[in-house]
Amino acid sequence: MDKLYAQLDTYYPLPEPARSAFFSAWKPFFYEKGQFIVPEGRVSHYLGYVVKGVVRIFYVKHDREITEWLALDNSFFFSIRSFLERVPTHLRIHALEDCELRAIHHDDLMQLCDQYHAVEKLFRRMVSTSLLLSQVRLEALQFETAQQRYERLMRDRPDMLQRVPLGYIASFLGITQETLSRIRAKS
Amino acid sequence: MDKLYAQLDTYYPLPEPARSAFFSAWKPFFYEKGQFIVPEGRVSHYLGYVVKGVVRIFYVKHDREITEWLALDNSFFFSIRSFLERVPTHLRIHALEDCELRAIHHDDLMQLCDQYHAVEKLFRRMVSTSLLLSQVRLEALQFETAQQRYERLMRDRPDMLQRVPLGYIASFLGITQETLSRIRAKS
């Protein structure tokens, strides 16, 4: 989990004592493969980080599971709307592998944001980065074919293909499993 | 432009003197219909707000214009990646109608963020809201049909259909103009 600290530092290097206070607010959590980290309908109180494992965020629409986010080792995850607006989420979060996590509670984060300007700045930059990523994905979804989106994923996150069942990846890309399978067959 | 101030207040009500300093950093700009506000390849230095008029953000891909954002009266616009990361943009921003704008320069905003914790907080919340909107659009694009996306737009922003040519709206929805025309014919 040193990597977590390193990653947080890249957003904004906090001066003491904000740094210690902020870092120690991230608590460890462990989940076994298949367990739910957040069930549907609850408010998601934590901003999470995967130290080791795979976390999947999905929702169900017309009896079908749609993967919204996949977080592998050393990446962040959270139910954006629920965490930011404190409303019950339509998303479910679960562990695809045994997971070692770190997470910070919304209350703690807000308190630290109020207390330390530097934490507020760091968090602002984290949110900015999320926005950036969301925007890139939006553009891809808006004007790339399924094939192009798959190729982009292979390029950007080849490890994901090794560790995540294709059915989940398909809906993450906005297509059905069958279509993904045929795209793969062609290449 | 009083509405701008009111809208900024909803993100976070600033105490003086931050409030005056922040508000007066928003400068007025005027563009005529058809003029470019930001041409392609430049760094987009401003976070903009439309007091009156229509602003369109688009990019060109395979000789085709793809609308990424449409801002009507009383709404914000910016080239997300360029503004946040200070890199040249692939987007172009232009005025679809005569426009009265207000905009704040990145340098000024950052300076105010450094100087006033409260401005930092307000901006953090603005970015959070953008992220939220981006996420909603992402979900729509990922798992709604073109028809559903059009109906959603009619519901959420009926004024847009009156003031923006359908070709632009089509690519904003991620479809071709012909498809949009056929969807409309059915209803």
Add this chain to the structure above:
DNA sequence: ATTTTTATTTGACAAATGTCAAAACGAGCA
């Protein structure tokens, strides 16, 4: 090693959307 379960691929067909070309429409202007 065998069975059971889960994940992935394949086939046949349907539905949605894209492409290109042409026609119809509408606003502004001579």
Add this chain to the structure above:
DNA sequence: TGCTCGTTTTGACATTTGTCAAATAAAAAT
């Protein structure tokens, strides 16, 4: 009024992607 330009619609057809059902393949459990 009639012309011109830009916008919107329509037609014919191609392509992409989805749907449902079944067949394989791979992984997990016994």
